[in-house]
Amino acid sequence: xxxxxxxxxxxxxxxxxxxxxxxxxxxxxxxxxxxxxxxxxxxxxxxxxxxxxxxxxxxxxxxxxxxxxxxxxxxxxxxxxxxxxxxxxxxxxxxxxxxxxxxxxxxxxxxxxxxxxxxxxxxxxxxxxxxxxxxxxxxxxxxxxxxxxxxxxxxxxxxxxxxxxxxxxxxxxxxxxxxxxxxxxxxxxxxxxxxxxxxxxxxxxxxxxxxxxxxxxxxxxxxxxxxxxxxxxxxxxxxxxxxxxxxxxxxxxxxxxxxxxxxxxxxxxxxxxxxxxxxxxxxxxxxxxxxxxxxxxxxxxxxxxxxxxxxxxxxxxxxxxxxxxxxxxxxxxxxxxxxxxxxxxxxxxxxxxxxxxxxxxxxxxxxxxxxxxxxxxxxxxxxxxxxxxxxxxxxxxxxxxxxxxxxxxxxxxxxxxxxxxxxxxxxxxxxxxxxxxx
Amino acid sequence: xxxxxxxxxxxxxxxxxxxxxxxxxxxxxxxxxxxxxxxxxxxxxxxxxxxxxxxxxxxxxxxxxxxxxxxxxxxxxxxxxxxxxxxxxxxxxxxxxxxxxxxxxxxxxxxxxxxxxxxxxxxxxxxxxxxxxxxxxxxxxxxxxxxxxxxxxxxxxxxxxxxxxxxxxxxxxxxxxxxxxxxxxxxxxxxxxxxxxxxxxxxxxxxxxxxxxxxxxxxxxxxxxxxxxxxxxxxxxxxxxxxxxxxxxxxxxxxxxxxxxxxxxxxxxxxxxxxxxxxxxxxxxxxxxxxxxxxxxxxxxxxxxxxxxxxxxxxxxxxxxxxxxxxxxxxxxxxxxxxxxxxxxxxxxxxxxxxxxxxxxxxxxxxxxxxxxxxxxxxxxxxxxxxxxxxxxxxxxxxxxxxxxxxxxxxxxxxxxxxxxxxxxxxxxxxxxxxx
Numbered sequence: 022x023x024x025x026x027x028x029x030x031x032x033x034x035x036x037x038x039x040x041x042x043x044x045x046x047x048x049x050x051x052x053x054x055x056x057x058x059x060x061x062x063x064x065x066x067x068x069x070x071x072x073x074x075x076x077x078x079x080x081x082x083x084x085x086x087x088x089x090x091x092x093x094x095x096x097x098x099x100x101x102x103x104x105x106x107x108x109x110x111x112x113x114x115x116x117x118x119x120x121x122x123x124x125x126x127x128x129x130x131x132x133x134x135x136x137x138x139x140x141x142x143x144x145x146x147x148x149x150x151x152x153x154x155x156x157x158x159x160x161x162x163x164x165x166x167x168x169x170x171x172x173x174x175x176x177x178x179x180x181x182x183x184x185x186x187x188x189x190x191x192x193x194x195x196x197x198x199x200x201x202x203x204x205x206x207x208x209x210x211x212x213x214x215x216x217x218x219x220x221x222x223x224x225x226x227x228x229x230x231x232x233x234x235x236x237x238x239x240x241x242x243x244x245x246x247x248x249x250x251x252x253x254x255x256x257x258x259x260x261x262x263x264x265x266x267x268x269x270x271x272x273x274x275x276x277x278x279x280x281x282x283x284x285x286x287x288x289x290x291x292x293x294x295x296x297x298x299x300x301x302x303x304x305x306x307x308x309x310x311x312x313x314x315x316x317x318x319x320x321x322x323x324x325x326x327x328x329x330x331x332x333x334x335x336x337x338x339x340x341x342x343x344x345x346x347x348x349x350x351x352x353x354x355x356x357x358x359x360x361x362x363x364x365x366x367x368x369x370x371x372x373x374x375x376x377x378x379x380x381x382x383x384x385x386x387x388x389x390x391x392x393x394x395x396x397x398x399x400x401x402x403x404x405x406x407x408x409x410x411x412x413x414x415x416x417x418x419x420x421x422x423x424x425x426x427x428x429x430x431x432x433x434x435x436x437x438x439x440x441x442x443x444x445x446x447x448x449x450x451x452x453x454x455x456x457x458x459x
Numbered sequence: 460x461x462x463x464x465x466x467x468x469x470x471x472x473x474x475x476x477x478x479x480x481x482x483x484x485x486x487x488x489x490x491x492x493x494x495x496x497x498x499x500x501x502x503x504x505x506x507x508x509x510x511x512x513x514x515x516x517x518x519x520x521x522x523x524x525x526x527x528x529x530x531x532x533x534x535x536x537x538x539x540x541x542x543x544x545x546x547x548x549x550x551x552x553x554x555x556x557x558x559x560x561x562x563x564x565x566x567x568x569x570x571x572x573x574x575x576x577x578x579x580x581x582x583x584x585x586x587x588x589x590x591x592x593x594x595x596x597x598x599x600x601x602x603x604x605x606x607x608x609x610x611x612x613x614x615x616x617x618x619x620x621x622x623x624x625x626x627x628x629x630x631x632x633x634x635x636x637x638x639x640x641x642x643x644x645x646x647x648x649x650x651x652x653x654x655x656x657x658x659x660x661x662x663x664x665x666x667x668x669x670x671x672x673x674x675x676x677x678x679x680x681x682x683x684x685x686x687x688x689x690x691x692x693x694x695x696x697x698x699x700x701x702x703x704x705x706x707x708x709x710x711x712x713x714x715x716x717x718x719x720x721x722x723x724x725x726x727x728x729x730x731x732x733x734x735x736x737x738x739x740x741x742x743x744x745x746x747x748x749x750x751x752x753x754x755x756x757x758x759x760x761x762x763x764x765x766x767x768x769x770x771x772x773x774x775x776x777x778x779x780x781x782x783x784x785x786x787x788x789x790x791x792x793x794x795x796x797x798x799x800x801x802x803x804x805x806x807x808x809x810x811x812x813x814x815x816x817x818x819x820x821x822x823x824x825x826x827x828x829x830x831x832x833x834x835x836x837x838x839x840x841x842x843x844x845x846x847x848x849x850x851x852x853x854x855x856x857x858x859x860x861x862x863x864x865x866x867x868x869x870x871x872x873x874x875x876x877x878x879x880x881x882x883x884x885x886x887x888x889x890x891x892x893x894x895x
Contacts, residue, residue, distance in 0.1 A: 248506075252676075255683040256499070259506035263541040269506035271679050290509065290745050 058095025180443025208442030280334030396452025476857020516574025558852020581849030669839025727845030731853030772888025
């Protein structure tokens with residue numbers, strides 16, 4: 022439901038007058054091609070050959086060179102994970118003609134080595150330089166194209182495939198200028214069309230907005246969804262649960278026994294839990310000096326403390342087992358801060374800490390814990406933001422538009438795939454490369 | 460080899476229930492129809508138990524105040540719900556006993572192996588009530604419709620009188636006595652010497668118990684909010700005997716009248732549904748039974764000529780039910796006695812304690828005796844929740860099943876039982892036993 026302003030500035034008249042028009046982003050459809058148009062795989066790293074082989078097997082045309090004769094490109098993937106000296110980065114320059122030929126919604130994916138695993142200053146500097154390149158290129162790309170960076174730690178072919186696949190596909194429509202680290206953990210999707218087939222997923226805050234969309238996308242990908250929300254949201258929750266053929270579980274996530282109740286419901290009704298998405302969250306905005314205790318406490322309790330409490334049961338003996346996946350919703354505010362949101366930003370920054378620490382704890386049990394930090398997402402909540410603030414929020418990113426709940430849900434659905442076993446302890450921003458917070 | 464001999468009777472399990480919060484008439488649900496409310500209630504049940512797209516053996520429900528266009532109310536609600544459209548449905552109606560009677564019907568079919576799982580429910584709106592044309596207008600219109608020529612048609616219409624144009628609004632009146640249910644109850648209350656103080660105490664307890672049950676989250680898996688209402692809006696958590704004592708009487712005459720709006724149920728809108736199934740179906744669907752449907756008994760009294768109170772039929776049904784099951788009135792952990800009026804509950808309890816009534820009316824050597832009042836309507840009843848006629852049975856069955864389940868978990872060593880008693884218009888009473 023676009024507002025009047027959006028209708029006006031996207032009208033043909035505005036277009037003629039030269040108002041910059043946001044590109045309609047390519048979004049994932051099951052069964053659709055990974056990427057539109059041929060992919061150029063370049064670079065000197067060890068993954069060039071495996072990536073070519075895999076993309077070819079996935080049915081994508083491979084461009085051999087970036088010279089003028091070839092078609093417009095769907096994506097450019099470049100592996101410089103072997104570069105040890107800044108001089109080797111000159112190769113990026115040779116890709117300029119290919120980048121120029123990217124189609125609408127094109128993709129650039131740069132593969133590097135995780136600098137944290139390196140020691141030699143020149144080596145670290147070289148690899149770290151790639152991140153600056155990617156983040157800047159993301160800001161230069163037009164027409165819905167994105168640039169993202171995959172950092173490899175160890176012999177990470179499965180993880181690399183999963184991350185590159187995500188960045189090429191429409192699942193990452195609103196993910197731009199991001200860095201994702203993958204480790205050597207093995208794992209693949211037994212069924213690419215329904216990667217979550219047979220999985221039981223718990224989604225908190227599922228009655229509306231982003232949570233409802235997470236439930237829909239996980240169900241579309243094959244999961245049986247347990248939709249959780251507060252009793253007062255029961256009517257909307259029932260609609261979502263029925264739509265995805267799942268079950269509705271009414272409970273307050275801040276209740277002391279909430280985690281145990283979820284575990285009990287999942288075990289008795291569905292035989293266990295494979296996926297948990299901690300999505301429930303609230304805002305109670307006020308300038309810090311005017312903020313009362315209840316605003317601070319309720320936001321902390323719902324957004325952060327409840328996750329810590331519930332995880333005791335959800336990661337306990339009857340909770341997530343081997344291959345389990347957890348995703349926590351953070352926020353751009355938790356990274357960049359936001360005026361009027363000291364409470365919210367503190368809670369969402371806390372979530373990032375929780376994700377990092379918990380991921381380390383559970384990694385030996387083959388469980389992954391990741392975070393997703395949405396930027397400006399078009400929801401009922403953001404529709405209530407005052408006009409000017411909203412329009413700035415919506416436009417101040419490389420894709421010059423707001424994201425949709427679907428974009429957040431697709432990122433989560435990727436993180437919880439069996440094939441994403443190598444992605445752990447990461448916080449992926451779904452923000453169209455917002456100007457806020459890098 | 461065909462197997463046509465009767466199958467052994469099996470137990471019917473109550474797996475859970477759902478209702479929308481009950482709302483006082485002409486309030487939050489003023490624009491919701493019976494079908495709207497029943498559909499929303501079914502969808503809430505479907506969501507709670509993951510039954511979207513599932514074909515049920517049958518759905519049985521009804522409404523007391525029902526428009527003629529709603530002849531297939533339950534089936535239409537099923538078609539509007541997320542259940543598999545191949546789920547058959549039918550309507551029943553037994554006044555305020557409708558919901559419980561629906562549960563009895565489904566439980567019996569499960570017991571006989573005719574269905575594996577079914578939903579029993581009820582819905583009623585006093586706000587969106589059907590309004591009929593007067594009998595004079597109806598007869599005139601039918602005569603005009605039968606007439607074959609225009610002159611005949613005009614002649615038929617000419618017989619219309621101004622008084623015929625007054626619509627007939629449904630009334631809470633017994634057709635054979637012309638007395639409202641409250642007036643009938645006032646007669647019984649006087650006969651049994653039910654005092655104002657006793658009634659106000661029962662009413663205050665109902666509100667207190669219901670509020671406490673909500674506060675401890677008891678209804679989180681029994682109620683799904685509807686149209687922004689999250690709790691029964693008739694509930695007055697801070698209701699006290701003192702406040703109730705100040706209300707003026709509305710039924711009965713003279714200084715001895717005892718019945719007020721506070722100790723009588725208000726007109727209410729709402730709907731409820733209960734999920735029942737065989738043990739096998741429950742296991743296949745990974746659902747654990749809350750309680751079992753043991754037995755039921757329906758009675759009727761002759762309140763027209765027989766000098767019995769209109770709402771006293773449960774007094775007759777319960778002893779027969781107890782005798783058949785070899786139980787005494789004291790063998791129950793919970794009593795769910797529908798609070799049509801506070802006086803109804805109190806008159807029934809007095810009748811069961813009364814040696815003369817027991818001997819002369821019930822033909823028993825000894826009275827059934829008294830009950831432990833701490834076990835009566837422990838999570839509140841109709842005085843607090845309100846009473847959308849056909850929805851009350853489903854509310855009580857699901858509530859009692861959950862209470863029994865909770866009790867059983869605390870005390871797993873023995874069978875826990877609950878007794879349901881619901882009085883109904885026309886001098887009827889529907890009663891049942893659940894156990895866990």
